Amino acid sequence: MxxxxxxxxxxxxxxxxxxxxxxxxxxxxxxxxxxxxxxxxxxxxxxxxxxxxxDSAMEAQLARLPQPDPSLDDAECLRRFITGFYLTAVGTPLMDRIMLEELSRDTERLDYLYERYIAPTLDLMTPSIERLVAAGRMAPIPLDVLFFTVIPPMSGVIQGALAQRMGRPVPTSPEQLTATAESLAAIVVNGLLATGVTGH
Missing domain, CATH: 1.10.10.60 (Homeodomain-like)
Structure with a gap:
């Protein structure tokens, strides 16, 4: 290294x-x-x-996120993106701990994180979400509510000590963490989509 x-x-x-x-x-x-x-x-x-x-940690993390694919249904795009987001947390728990701490503090560091990483990441999801809302497949949701719907479940991947007290195996294998990330993403996306579904 x-x-x-x-x-x-x-x-x-x-x-x-x-x-x-x-x-x-x-x-x-x-x-x-x-x-x-x-x-x-x-x-x-x-x-x-x-x-x-x-920058070193986040740029490597964001590089692993799936990019929007216009050939996919918007619901599938959203599912793939949120799943990918949680899967990157499996490999970068240290950065995610920093992020979770900084989100609670009104500092120049939060400004930096928001402008350089959080807002651009949200921008990747926005077109699919807008089309889902327009099609009646998802309820309109304020940006802040959307963010706090998606972000907190990430702690289910990185808060290993608490999860182990709830029955997660010790040691936890990468495969188990991947399964946890995928399960969390499915719950979040299904909840978002179920909110505005009518006639489906």
Whole structure:
């Protein structure tokens, strides 16, 4: 693994465990195995380092999302997208922990996440949703309600300690996590589509 990739990976682990505020420059340097002024010298600031960590993790995650396919029914497009979203969470639990923490804080970091990643991701779903609503196959739903319908079930993939107390096997295999992601997506999409279905 190249040095830069190792540094970003260790930064991801630190921010996921400690949160942004809890990850002091001194603690970051210790975990990265670098001098105390390394982050400022290389990235300019802790905030800039956080953005580099997030960009590295999120760009890899988004690259694995299925792209809209005009040959598919809109309901199937929505199902594939949400399933793909949960499946990426299986492979990126650290980034998802950072995301879930940052969503509750009104900060410049939230602005960054929203403008660079959340809004563009929602934009990928919007055309299919608009057509489903227009066809009467899905009830109109405000963007914020849609977001909080789709996002919270992601914790079912990444909150392993709680899930194990509810009976999830220890250790949990990748196949089991994949099945969980697919089951969560099916429940969410079926719920969205059932809301506005009439005569089907």
């Amino acid at each position: 190249p040095e830069e990739e190792k540094i970003l990976r260790r930064g991801l682990e630190a921010f996921a465990e400690l949160g942004y505020e809890g990850a002091s420059a001194r603690e970051l340097a210790r975990r990265l195995g670098v001098s105390h002024n390394f982050i400022n010298d290389r990235y300019g600031s802790k905030a800039a380092f956080w953005r580099a960590v997030v």
